[in-house]
Amino acid sequence: MAQFxxxxxxxxxxxxxxxxxxxxxxxxxxVLHIAQEEFGGWLxxxxxxxxxxxxxxxxxxxxxxxxxxxxYNLKPVGKYVFEVCxxxxxxxxxxxxxxxxxxxxxxxxxxxxxxxxxxxxxxxxCLGACGYAPMMQLGKHYREHLTKEKIDAIxxxxxxxxxxxx
Amino acid sequence: xxxxxxxxxxxxxxxxxxxVYRREGGYRSVEKALKTMSPDQxxxxxxxxxxRGRGGAGFPAGMxxxxxxxxxxxxxxxxxxxxxxxxxxxxDRYLMEFIPHLLxxxxxxxxxxLGSNRTFIYIRGEYAWIVDILEQAIAEAKNNGWLGKNILxxxxxxxxxxxxxxxxxxxxxxxxxxxxxxGKRGNPRIKPPFPAVKGLWDCPTVVNNVETIAAVxxxxxxxxxxxxxxxxxxxxxxxxxxxxxxxxxxxxxxxDMTISVEEFIYSDEYCGGIANGKRLKAxxxxxxxxxxxxxxxxxxTAKGENRIMNYESLSDGGFAxxxxxxxxxxxxxxxxxxxxxxxxxxxxxxxxxxxxxCSPCREGTGWMEKILKNIEYGKGKKSDIDLLWDIQRKxxxxxxxxxxxxxxxxxxxxxxxxxxxxxWHVQYPNAAQNRNYGLAHYADPLPAASxxxx
Numbered sequence: 001m002a003q004f005x006x007x008x009x010x011x012x013x014x015x016x017x018x019x020x021x022x023x024x025x026x027x028x029x030x031v032l033h034i035a036q037e038e039f040g041g042w043l044x045x046x047x048x049x050x051x052x053x054x055x056x057x058x059x060x061x062x063x064x065x066x067x068x069x070x071x072y073n074l075k076p077v078g079k080y081v082f083e084v085c086x087x088x089x090x091x092x093x094x095x096x097x098x099x100x101x102x103x104x105x106x107x108x109x110x111x112x113x114x115x116x117x118x119x120x121x122x123x124x125x126c127l128g129a130c131g132y133a134p135m136m137q138l139g140k141h142y143r144e145h146l147t148k149e150k151i152d153a154i155x156x157x158x159x160x161x162x163x164x165x166x
Numbered sequence: 167x168x169x170x171x172x173x174x175x176x177x178x179x180x181x182x183x184x185x186v187y188r189r190e191g192g193y194r195s196v197e198k199a200l201k202t203m204s205p206d207q208x209x210x211x212x213x214x215x216x217x218r219g220r221g222g223a224g225f226p227a228g229m230x231x232x233x234x235x236x237x238x239x240x241x242x243x244x245x246x247x248x249x250x251x252x253x254x255x256x257x258d259r260y261l262m263e264f265i266p267h268l269l270x271x272x273x274x275x276x277x278x279x280l281g282s283n284r285t286f287i288y289i290r291g292e293y294a295w296i297v298d299i300l301e302q303a304i305a306e307a308k309n310n311g312w313l314g315k316n317i318l319x320x321x322x323x324x325x326x327x328x329x330x331x332x333x334x335x336x337x338x339x340x341x342x343x344x345x346x347x348x349g350k351r352g353n354p355r356i357k358p359p360f361p362a363v364k365g366l367w368d369c370p371t372v373v374n375n376v377e378t379i380a381a382v383x384x385x386x387x388x389x390x391x392x393x394x395x396x397x398x399x400x401x402x403x404x405x406x407x408x409x410x411x412x413x414x415x416x417x418x419x420x421x422d423m424t425i426s427v428e429e430f431i432y433s434d435e436y437c438g439g440i441a442n443g444k445r446l447k448a449x450x451x452x453x454x455x456x457x458x459x460x461x462x463x464x465x466x467t468a469k470g471e472n473r474i475m476n477y478e479s480l481s482d483g484g485f486a487x488x489x490x491x492x493x494x495x496x497x498x499x500x501x502x503x504x505x506x507x508x509x510x511x512x513x514x515x516x517x518x519x520x521x522x523x524c525s526p527c528r529e530g531t532g533w534m535e536k537i538l539k540n541i542e543y544g545k546g547k548k549s550d551i552d553l554l555w556d557i558q559r560k561x562x563x564x565x566x567x568x569x570x571x572x573x574x575x576x577x578x579x580x581x582x583x584x585x586x587x588x589x590w591h592v593q594y595p596n597a598a599q600n601r602n603y604g605l606a607h608y609a610d611p612l613p614a615a616s617x618x619x620x
Contacts, residue, residue, distance in 0.1 A: 018284070018286075018325075018327045018329075019367075020241070020284075020367065023348070023367055025348065025349035025350075026329075026347060026348050026349045027349065028349035028350075029291075029329070029330065029331065029332050029346065029349060030329060030330055032332065033291070033330060033332065055349075057349075061349075061350075064350075064351055065349065065350065065351055068334065068351040068352065068521075069291070069331070069332035069333045069334050069352075070332070070333035070334065070518075071291045071292070071332040071333035072332060072333075086511065086514075087253045087454075087511050087512070087514075087515050088253050088254070088450075088454060088497060088508050088511045088512055088515075089253060089254055089410045089411055089497050091507070091508065091511045092411055092412060092499060092503050092508065093411075124333075125253075125335070125514070125515045125518050125519065126251060126252075126253040126254075126335075126454075126515060127292050128250050128251065128255065128256045128259050128290065128292070128293070129256060129259075130253065130254050130255070130256055130408065130410035130411075130416075130495070130497070131256055131408060131409065131410040131416035131417050131418070132256075132416070133410065133416075137292055140294040140295050141294075141295055
C-alpha cells in the first residue's frame with residue numbers, strides 16, 4: 001500500500017502540532033489535500049483508510065469528510081483538471097461558451113477524462129475571481145480572463161509539460 | 167478621491183515583503199497595543215470605531231469581541247474567516263494577495279485583545295497559492311519578533327496558522343467553519359451556544375472576516391474616534407467593494423461609505439461605466455445572496471433619494487424596494503443580460519452548496535433550480551412562477567443557518583422586480599432558449615410603457 005514519504009509525514013506531524021493534544025482530527029482536511037496530491041490526484045478507499053490510521057480516527061470519519069468537500073476527487077482524474085467556473089458573474093462574461101469550446105476541443109463532456117488520461121473537465125461554482133471572469137482553476141493556480149485562444153494555449157502548455165515530465 | 171485605509175499601500179512595490187511593509191509603517195499598531203494598551207482598551211477602541219463585520223452580516227465587531235466568554239484556565243481562540251465564497255466577492259483574496267502583512271498585523275492585535283495564543287486563518291481551499299503568501303508573511307513576522315513567545319516583552323504569546331478548506335461555501339458560516347476546522351463536514355451548529363461561549367474545540371471563539379481584522383490596524387493607528395468620523399451614520403470607516411459583471415473596470419475598490427451608487431458605477435475612479443456602451447439593467451450590490459435591484463431602484467430609493475454605498479442606504483425600503491450591503495460583491499448586469507438565467511446560476515450554486523442538514527434548504531434549493539431551469543429552457547408554466555415564490559418563502563427563516571435565506575432571497579427579488587421577464591419566458595418558450603434576446607426595455611430607468619415586449 002502506498003504510504004507518505006518521510007518528508008510528507010513530517011509535514012503531517014507539523015500540522016498536527018498546531019492543535020491541542022488529542023485534537024489531531026483537525027488535521028484531516030489538510031492531510032487529505034496532501035494525500036490527494038501524493039496519490040495520483042484522487043482519494044481511493046485505501047488512501048482514506050491510510051489517512052484514518054495516521055490520524056488515529058475511524059475510516060468513516062474520513063469518508064464523511066471526503067464526500068462533503070468538492071475539491072476531493074473520489075475517482076481517478078486526468079493529469080490536468082480544468083475546473084471552469086459557471087456561476088452568475090462568470091456566466092454573464094461567457095463561461096458557457098468557454099465550457100462548450102473545451103468540450104468540443106477535447107471531445108469530452110463535463111465530468112469526463114480524455115482517453116489519453118491527460119485532461120478532465122469539471123464545472124465548479126464561484127471561485128472568487130468574478131472580476132477576472134471567465135476563469136478556471138488549473139492545479140494550484142487560477143487562469144483568468146479566458147478566451148478561446150487562451151484555452152488553446154493552456155492545452156498546448158499542458159501537452160508540452162506532460163511530454164517533458166515523462 | 168476617497169480615503170484609503172486598507173489599500174493605501176497595497177501597490178507599493180515589494181509590499182508583500184516584511185522589510186518594505188515595515189518601512190511603510192507596518193506593525194506600528196502591534197507596538198501601540200502591546201506596549202501601551204491593555205486587551206480591554208484595544209477592544210474599546212474597536213467598539214468606538216463603529217467597525218461592522220465585513221463578511222456580510224455587518225454585526226458590530228467590538229461588540230462581538232466583548233461577548234467573548236473568559237472562563238479561568240480555558241483557552242480562547244480567534245479564527246479569521248478567509249473562506250470567501252459568496253459569488254461576486256473577491257475582496258479578501260485581493261487584500262491577502264497584495265498586502266498579506268496587513269492581515270497578519272491585524273490578527274496579532276486582535277489576538278492580543280481577545281487573549282488568543284493560537285490563531286487560525288481558515289482559507290478556502292481553492293486559494294491554494296495565497297496560503298504560501300500568508301505563510302511567508304507569518305514566518306517573516308515571527309522572525310522579526312512579532313509572533314512567538316513573549317512578543318515585545320509584553321508576556322503575550324501568539325502563533326498564527328493557516329488552514330485550507332476544501333471547497334464548501336457553507337464553511338463561511340462561522341459554526342460550519344469551526345466544524346470544518348475540527349476536521350468534520352461543514353454542517354452549521356444550532357445556536358445558542360454561540361461561538362463566543364462554545365466555539366472551536368468547545369472553547370470561547372471569535373470568528374472575524376479578513377477585512378474586519380485588517381481594519382483593526384488603521385483603527386489602532388488613527389484611533390477609534392477618528393475612524394468613526396469617516397463614513398456616515400452607522401457605516402463607519404472604509405469598505406472594500408469587489409465589482410464585476412458588465413462594467414469597464416472590474417476590480418476591488420476601497421470606498422468611504424459616502425459616495426452614491428451612481429458615482430461608483432459611472433465614475434472612472436471606480437467601475438468606469440457599463441461595458442460596450444450598454445445601459446444598466448440591474449445590479450446585485452452585496453454578493454449573490456442580497457436582493458437584485460432594477461436600475462431605477464438601484465440608483466434612487468423609492469423615496470427618490472440618491473442611493474449611497476452604505477449599509478443604511480442600500481437597505482432603505484427593506485426588501486420591497488431595497489437590498490443590502492452584504493459582503494460588497496457588486497455584480498452589474500447590462501441590458502442584454504437575462505435575469506432568469508442569472509438567477510438560475512445562483513439557484514444552482516445554492517443547491518450545490520447546501521450542506522443538506524435542513525430539509526427546507528436541501529430539498530427547496532433543488533426544486534428552485536429545477537423550476538428555474540424549466541422556465542429558462544422554455545418548459546415552464548405560468549403557475550411555476552408562483553410555485554417558485556411559494557418555495558422560497560418556505561425556505562426563508564426555516565433553517566439552522568442563513569444559507570436557506572441566502573438561497574431564497576435572490577429568487578424572491580428576481581420575481582419581485584422582474585416577474586414580467588419570467589412571464590415572457592413562459593409565454594415565448596422558443597425565444598426563451600435564446601439567452602441574449604435583449605430585454606433593453608429594462609434599461610435605465612425602467613419605463614413602464616415597454617413592459618410586455620415581444
